[in-house]
Amino acid sequence: MSNLLEIKNLRTTFSTMQGKADAIRGVDLQVKENEILGIVGESGSGKSVTMKSVMGLLPRSAKVTADALIYKGEDLTKKKEKELRSFRGREMAMIFQDPMTALNPLRTIGYHLTEVICRYRKVSKKEAEAIAIEMLRQVGIPSPEERMKQYPHEFSGGMRQRVIISMALCCEPSLLIADEPTTALDVTIQAQILDLLKQLKQDRGMSVVLISHDMGVMANMCDRIAVMYGGVLVEEGKVDEIFYQPKHPYTKDLLRSIPRPEVTRGARLQAIDGAPPTLHNMPKGCPFATRCQYATEKCFEIMPETRVFSDTQNAKCHLLTGKEE
């Protein structure tokens, strides 16, 4: 499958009160045409910042550099800021965990949708309304004509996330980035929203990047998975490779931390011991070294090279003996 997006050596640094913080430390990642790519890792590992760097959604305190960001064959790092903004607006959309923050409580749902449609398409208000109703129908909102006139607080959490998804689809993006889209929802609703994303990907042939801290969510959804830790992409592979032949000690720990139905109720979940490093005390070498039971001196000092295990799977760990890239 060809690449829709190819990220080469992405680095993002924040200027903070305590000095410079290297949040993303050289990430290489591809998003293929018509796939769901999962990005997984604990909170603070750099999942959101990676994709916000590509989207241009970070505050001014962030410095983003990359050797290249190739999207549909064009290098985005070569584009001018203004051109880039409208290009991103048409091609990519990103949705977040809390749909309420993206909606104005004083405006109707119809207002939100027609506003986005008129921004990106040359249509009359009437046409925009017709498109909006059709979008709501496509994301599974019943009686969309009536729902257009209602306000955000009249929608449940799940229905609000559907509205946000329909807004993201208005400009017909080729890439949809869903950042923890179901974390705030209860389990049944979570499954419905994930099903919707999967179905939309199939119907529209778009690519989806699904960000989650939950390995359980990844299993049913993704074609490929990228595992992040401490601003580094520590392992990537097809979903089967990650679940059945994980290589990196961190990936293995993440898999052990998935709650299992067969575990008796009340039994303790196996969480990963220790806390992730903060940006200000990051080891020079492997970011996982401070929590890895196998770490040696070398792990703390030297960043591991990428080891390749198949055309689709690779990991960064000194203890692994795959081919060198």
Ligand SMILES: Nc1ncnc2c1ncn2[C@@H]1O[C@H](COP(=O)(O)OP(=O)(O)O)[C@@H](O)[C@H]1O
């Ligand atoms: N605006 C910011 N200023 C300073 N540091 C930030 C900012 N946004 C994120 N970070 C830091 O960057 C790191 C990665 O964050 P993020 O990508 O949001 O993690 P997650 O994997 O949970 O999405 C974290 O250590 C976070 O504290």
Ligand SMILES: [Mg+2]
């Ligand atoms: Mg995040």
